[in-house]
Amino acid sequence: MTMSQPSSNGLHQRVYSTLGDYLRRNPETLHPEDSLRDDLGLDSLQTIELVYQVESTFDIQIPDEDFGRLQTIGDVAAYLDERTGSNHTHFPPTDASTNAKKPNTHSTTKSKAQTRSKNGPQ
Amino acid sequence: MAARVVITGMGIVSPIGIGITQFWESALRGQSGISSIKSFGDLPMEGYRSRIAGLIPSFQPPDPEEDKFSSRVDRYAQMALMATKEAIHDSGLCLEYERAERLGVMAGVGMGGMMMGERELTNLYDSQKPHRVHPNFIPTITLNSASGIVALAVGAKGPNLTVSTACSSSIHAIGQAMQCIRQGQADMMVAVGADATITPLVFAGFCSLRALSTKYQDQPSQASRPFDRGRDGFVMGEGAGALILESLQHATRRKARIYAEVAGYAATSEAYHMVIPKQDGLDIARTMSLALQDAKIEAKQIDYINAHATSTVVGDEVEVKGLRTVFGKRMEKILVNATKSLIGHTLGASGAIATIASTLSLNHSIIHPTINYTDPDPNCALPGISVKSQKKSLKTALVNAFGFGSNNAVLVLKKYS
Numbered sequence: 392m393t394m395s396q397p398s399s400n401g402l403h404q405r406v407y408s409t410l411g412d413y414l415r416r417n418p419e420t421l422h423p424e425d426s427l428r429d430d431l432g433l434d435s436l437q438t439i440e441l442v443y444q445v446e447s448t449f450d451i452q453i454p455d456e457d458f459g460r461l462q463t464i465g466d467v468a469a470y471l472d473e474r475t476g477s478n479h480t481h482f483p484p485t486d487a488s489t490n491a492k493k494p495n496t497h498s499t500t501k502s503k504a505q506t507r508s509k510n511g512p513q
Numbered sequence: 514m515a516a517r518v519v520i521t522g523m524g525i526v527s528p529i530g531i532g533i534t535q536f537w538e539s540a541l542r543g544q545s546g547i548s549s550i551k552s553f554g555d556l557p558m559e560g561y562r563s564r565i566a567g568l569i570p571s572f573q574p575p576d577p578e579e580d581k582f583s584s585r586v587d588r589y590a591q592m593a594l595m596a597t598k599e600a601i602h603d604s605g606l607c608l609e610y611e612r613a614e615r616l617g618v619m620a621g622v623g624m625g626g627m628m629m630g631e632r633e634l635t636n637l638y639d640s641q642k643p644h645r646v647h648p649n650f651i652p653t654i655t656l657n658s659a660s661g662i663v664a665l666a667v668g669a670k671g672p673n674l675t676v677s678t679a680c681s682s683s684i685h686a687i688g689q690a691m692q693c694i695r696q697g698q699a700d701m702m703v704a705v706g707a708d709a710t711i712t713p714l715v716f717a718g719f720c721s722l723r724a725l726s727t728k729y730q731d732q733p734s735q736a737s738r739p740f741d742r743g744r745d746g747f748v749m750g751e752g753a754g755a756l757i758l759e760s761l762q763h764a765t766r767r768k769a770r771i772y773a774e775v776a777g778y779a780a781t782s783e784a785y786h787m788v789i790p791k792q793d794g795l796d797i798a799r800t801m802s803l804a805l806q807d808a809k810i811e812a813k814q815i816d817y818i819n820a821h822a823t824s825t826v827v828g829d830e831v832e833v834k835g836l837r838t839v840f841g842k843r844m845e846k847i848l849v850n851a852t853k854s855l856i857g858h859t860l861g862a863s864g865a866i867a868t869i870a871s872t873l874s875l876n877h878s879i880i881h882p883t884i885n886y887t888d889p890d891p892n893c894a895l896p897g898i899s900v901k902s903q904k905k906s907l908k909t910a911l912v913n914a915f916g917f918g919s920n921n922a923v924l925v926l927k928k929y930s
Contacts, residue, residue: 415578439648452644 423465522604567750567857617671621683688778706865750857754865777808797835
C-alpha cells in the first residue's frame, strides 16, 4: 500500500508534517516507500510512539488489527486518507468516545465498531 | 579475600552546580541552591504549605539528535545519565576497551518517573481517552528506568539493578555496587542516585505529610538549616550523583586516579515506623557500628561525618543521639557537615551527592560549611559543625542516610593509600 505525496493535499501535508515532527526530519525528505523499520530505523516501541502521535494528531484510534499494516510512510498516509477521507467503510472509526461525542458525518454505513460502542459498557 | 573497592570517577547534577567543579566551588562558598517554586502550571501556589525547593532551572537534557537516550526517559533519569557521563569521563575509563560484562549499574531512586506519571494521569482524566496514554509511559515510570537507560548508554552488561529505599536509596546503591565488586560479579560499577520529583502531586504529598519547611518562604536560602534551633522541616531538591566504583586491582592495572576507597557499608531496619525514626537513635548507632566493623575501622579513627541531617526537628536530634552513642566524647572533635543545608533533600540522589562531597573532602582536606547553622540547637549541636568551610587533613569519612520505611544505610570511606 503505497502512494505518492501530493503537495497540494492538506491531509497529506499534515500526515507528513506529523511524521516529520516525530522523526525530527524535514517532511520533504520522507518518501512513501520508506519502511518505518528498515529505512527509518524505528524499533517496535518507536513505531508505536509514531502511531500514537498520528492518533493524537488526527484524533482517531488505530486498532491492533490495522496497526500491523502500517509498514511504510505511504501505508500511514493511505490509511489516514481512508480513515479521515471519503472512503470510510474499510476502516471504520473505533474511537468509542469520539464516536459518542462526534457523529461521523463522512460515514454512510454504520460500522460494527460503532454498533459495539453503543452496546458496550458506558 | 574480597576485592577492595575504590572510587575513580564522579559526576553530579545539583541545585548548586552541574558538574563536579561547579558543585564543589559552590559548596565551599556555602552557596544555597534553594529558591521559590514559581508555579505548578495553573494550580494556585497559595494552596501549598511550602513553596520553595532546590531546583535546577539550568538543567536541560541534551539535544535528542546528539543523545538518543535522554529523550526517552523522565527528568530524573536524564539527570542520572548526565551525571554518569561526567563520572565515566572523569574516571578515564575507555569503555570500548573494557569488557562490557564486567561493568554494571546500580541506581538508587526514591520516586522515579513521577513527572511523566502525573502528566499522563492528568491527561487521562482530562481527555477521558485511555488510548491517549503515551506508549512510553510504562517504560518511563518504572523505577529502574534510570539504571536501564544508563546501562544502555554506557553499554554495561553486568548487574543492572535499582535500589529504592526512599531517602537512603543511593547510599544503598553505592553499598550494593561495592558488594557486587567484592563478590566478583563485576570489576566496574556505575553507582548513581537520582530523583527529580518537584511535581504538583509529589510536592503536595510532602506538604500534606507536614515534612517540609514552611517558615522561610520569603527567605528560601535560609530554609534548610540542619541542627539549627530554627529548623522546621526539610526542603525538597532534585538532582543526581554518579560514582564509578572499581576493584582496586582493576583501577591500579589501568593506572586510574583513585579518589577514595569505599571501605565499609551497612544496611539495617528499625522495624519501627514508616516515616518516623526511633527516638533513641540506637538502630542508627548500630548501623554505623556495623559499617565501621565492615570497614575494619575503629570509631576513634573517623575524622569526618557527612550527616543525613535533613533539617527536620526529630530527625536531626535522633541522628546526633546515634552519633554520640557510637563516637562518645570523640564527637567533640569529629568534623560534621550537612550537604542538605546547601541543596535541600534530593531524596534518592542525596546519598550519592553526600558521598561525592565526602570524597572531595578527603581529597582536598576541607569540608564545606553547614549553612544556616546560626543558632545551634542544644539538642543536636556539635562542636564539629560550622557555617564556614573547615580545613583539616582527613583520612576517613562516614556518610549517613536514613529513609522512610524504617531503613538506615551507612558508608565508610577511606583516603586511598
